[in-house]
Amino acid sequence: MRLSGDGGAGGRGVGDPPPPERVRGSAANRWVPWVAVAAVVLFFAGVLWPPLLGLAVVITCTAVSSLVLFRRSKPTLVRACVAIALWLAVGLSGAWWLQFAPAGGLVSIVLALFLLPLPLIPWLYARTFEEPDADAAGGVGSSAAASGGPAADDARHATRVGDE
């Protein structure tokens, strides 16, 4: 599920045909603004109705974590992002549920939101880490594509999808 057309090492299964650059970039171009605007709307709406702010936290934190999928997309990385979304959803729901329980509320947030994920999330990162390709490393539009360097035309071409 590579989202961009940056041409780097991807998470495509063995034997899967590569999706056309235009399709991959177009998908990202369609989804990104909707997710971004949804997070913004939820944030402002959440000021009026706090449960929506909790939803904004889950969506925004997951979306920012998921930006890595633009550069490299592997099933383990997708699962890591889903795990983060679930952790946040469960932790925030628990806090909401126990907000009036003096000791229970304190213990729930310290355990569920702080102590338990403390070793797990860095481990998830290390497990999903991979040395990036030289061309893909800088992300969409960075490196040569954005710098105007000698390889700019090729890189820009690779990341142009969806602009037309």
Add this chain to the structure above:
Amino acid sequence: MTLLAALLILAAAIAWWGLRRARTATDYFAAGRRAGAWLVGVAGTAAALSAFTFIGGPGLFVVAGVGSLWIVLSAPLTGALQCWAVGEPVVALARRRNAVTIPELIGMRFGGAPAPRAAAAAVIVIGCVASLAVQARAAAVLGEDFLQIPGVTAAALAMLATTLYTALGGMRAGLLADALQGAVMAVVAVVLAVAAIAAAGGPGAVVATLQRSRPELLGAFGATPPAQACAWFLLFCVGTCAQPHYLQKFLFLRSTSELRRLPAVLTLALALTLTVWIGVGLGGAALVAQGAVAIGQPDDLTPRTMEFIGPWAVLLAGVGVLAALMSTAASFLNLAAAALTRDLPEAAGRAPGGLGSARLATVVVAVAATALGVFSERSVALLGIAGWGFFTAALLPVMTLGWHWPRLTTRDDVAARANARAATAAILAGAGMALALELLRPMLPPGLEPGLAGAAMGVLVLVGVGSRKTRVRRLT
């Protein structure tokens, strides 16, 4: 005074070491790009955590209760989040193009256009000077509350020591000093947290005391409205991707593979140091409820709790606060010097200044910020608004959405110029909105954090311009 004198000697030694090694801009601004994950992780955490962690944070617990902990609850996620969202592309692009500053990278992302680079540099100068003034003020308070010396003397000596090694050795010296200070902060934080909880009778007694005397401080949100708690979580979670003193540390890594261990180091250092917030907050609040400690204002909680524990705790807390404010100040000094002598001149089409001008800029910024912080309380109150939220509002949209959205990358020169203008507008609109809302903060509803609102504005600007470009093309 003995402590400060020892500090000056140590700072002079580090400055001498750094002076002999900082020979190029990469040495001076990017620590020679030869640091490993441990050094960068511990130093990054030290730079990110200011004196607020030791004084303001625990003090906030007395007012907001458990709700104040929502500022630090995102700590398990922030290390990985930073590396996924910004660390990996920043390290890769910085190494490929030998970039040594964050505004330089932002300029490269938008086709080398000068405007986004200049806007980012201006934001960094404003935010750094403001934050430095707050650190100088914190040093003055430290002198009066912990070290029993005049505040002006404490602020001058702390800033002198920091300026000495930062100006002479750049981040070659700054990184080493930050890492040492980070290690000291982590150890001191754990010791003070355990001591405060023990002084209040242990964890069970702390909860029982608060449940009996101040139940409103407990629960999942304490005395904080849930919307405010969620907004704090969000601001201090995604905001880490926009803090220049955090982002700067990615430029120091010697290889991309160091990123694998970096979140673990960042998380460990952060979790250890933040124990002081939780431990002294809970233990100190329980001691206040028991009547063992009396405080006039929330920020008195840490000093009075330490006095109750004993002189060794006062001295240790002083060391921790000093390490926290010096490590934060060193990074801001170097960032401001880089923006003033490299980014702004280059964005204006002039040659960047050399190391001599960077050293001079470091000294000038330090003197100006110290004078502001020590002699004008009103200025500090105003400048305090240009901190974490200000950087989040200005830089988060560009560093996340702006960096990754394919539509903002193009070979079309007209569209590239439009994207650069959008990035500049997003930076300025976000910063402006955050500052305006900060001035109106007393009137804002809970949850409407100015930094988040500014970032939201920047996101809308980027999305609006990116989408507009497509419509124009379809028409043509």
